[in-house]
Amino acid sequence: MAVAGGERDPHDRRFALRLAGQQGLLCEEDVVALPMDVGYRGPAACTAAGISYRQLDYWARTGLVEPSVRTGAHNAPLYSLPDILLLKVAKRLLDTGISLQQIRTAVDHLRGRPAPDLARITLMSDGVSVYECTSPDEVVDLMQRGQGMFGLALANVWHELEEALGVVPAEERTDLPAAAPQPMDELARRRRERRTG
Template identity: 50%
Template sequence: MQESLDEMAPDLFKVRAVGDDGAGYRAPVVTEIVGITYRQLDYWARTDLVKPSARAATGSGSQRLYDFKDILVLKVVKRLLDAGISLQNVRVAVDHLRAHGTAELAATTLFSDGHTIYECTRDDEVLDLLRGGQGVFGIAVGPTMTDLAGQISQFPPEAAVTADQGADELAARRARRAS
């Protein structure tokens, strides 16, 4: 299965490295890519459904930065919610997705019967699930990653600044004015 992913998006794992180098994307870009409102994104961050990995908000004037994996998980969350899955079940799925690396996620397909979410990583698991009549719809994470890699390449990432480097943008502006 890994070979087919490499054929679909040869630069996928290079693009995903955006989050690995301390860079990320601000909320306006994330909401556009994922197709959600800022209120949804803010609520999901405040309730720890999907927290930004590149940089968390640290006070007035600071902005969250989301890395590639965060945005991928947000896209999956939106698809699950659009399919009618309860937020409680989506939270369980997100916790499970967070435990996997991006390469593992590429080989994952999520299925649901509308109530329960099943993770399949092999073709035989998908077939067993469908034979049992449990899967009603599925979300293939690999193609979602490929789509996201194409979308995200249109937006320049922003460097994340750690708290000890002055992540509070308002404080940094005040310091520049004072000098």
């Protein structure tokens, strides 16, 4: 639906909401497919987010998006699924011309939210500012300003990540409480002894 300046007919708003309902709402999706208790190495995060390893390293060093599952000099860093979502969001915003300062503000705003909350957010931007929308009404209100806007539904980004990471090996998180020890068969015990020396 094209948006122009001037007075708005209230029927336009109802039409836009009805159309959004037919196409699937931008702000109301559930995500549960991938396990949240695993982490992904840098190359997998780069591939899923569509960024270079150099960008990943720079963004980690500058604090834009750091690996939250595992960090340290002795182990490869691991990125959580929400970390990779933030990387992909930053990349998409960067590709549309948003300044790194605005991207940093948007990422800081989203950081730490649970996955179901992230999936209900649509980021809207006029090329200068980034806005969070959590309902179709908010999207329509922003578009009624008459300025060109683009939107990024985080649920759609999440589903893209599910596809990309569904075939990539993940590693267990090391920051979770230890589970009760499982009985080990003879072959598993020998493998573990061989790995640990």
